[in-house]
């Protein structure tokens with residue numbers, strides 16, 4: 729479970745990227761965070777794995793207060809939270825398998841780090857992660873020979889090899905065409921359902937967010953202005969999240985959370 733309690737994030741340039749964030753995300757949810765560019769979506773996601781420190785309030789992940797973690801604790805904590813980026817973050821001149829194996833490097837003893845020899849058990853875990861995303865046959869292919877969609881699957885496999893409880897995805901399909909993007913999100917959805925992994929994803933394509941997520945969080949000017957089920961997202965809600973609706977307020981028949 730992820731809990732934000734009155735979270736605020738002010739960057740060093742005094743930009744208040746998040747304010748009064750109160751959210752509870754249960755294990756196994758598939759959440760899409762939507763909002764205009766600059767609304768605070770990436771900041772919200774990146775506070776969860778402490779890529780950014782919050783300024784005030786409290787943020788808990790499975791009961792652990794994220795701000796209180798130190799040194800090695802942060803490393804261990806991050807292993808439980810996979811992160812997927814728009815740009816895939818792969819080493820394109822290496823093979824698919826080696827890109828997945830790289831995620832184990834911090835766990836290896838020094839001599840193995842030097843020799844680059846991975847234990848069999850790790851190779852099996854890496855291969856099985858590739859199988860989960862349907863690209864086992866590409867294990868020995870160099871990443872730069874793959875399509876964008878296949879590369880994003882390698883990134884997902886690298887994350888899955890760590891057995892995470894949560895996957896944070898920052899615009900995972902922004903570099904892909906809509907058809908390939910949907911194929912990648914089909915993997916996210918299947919993994920979310922089969923493994924009960926939580927998926928929290930920032931996304932600009934609203935129609936795709938509504939198609940894949942179970943819950944939508946609308947962020948506007950650093951605040952959560954909508955939090956509810958996909959079915960409750962009306963045009964009026966979208967207009968409000970995307971700023972074209974006045975700040976007068978918004979009522980939903982579903983009793984969803986709407987902050988004004």
Ligand SMILES: Nc1ncnc2c1ncn2[C@@H]1O[C@H](COP(=O)(O)OP(=O)(O)OP(=O)(O)O)[C@@H](O)[C@H]1O
Pocket residue numbers: 739740741743744745763764765766767768769770771772930
């Ligand atoms: N490292 C940073 N230092 C200072 N200000 C930042 C930093 N990162 C983001 N901001 C500011 O914080 C606000 C929220 O940015 P954030 O990247 O979270 O928005 P976003 O909704 O993810 O936008 P986009 O959809 O364009 O990625 C913006 O005003 C942005 O300029």
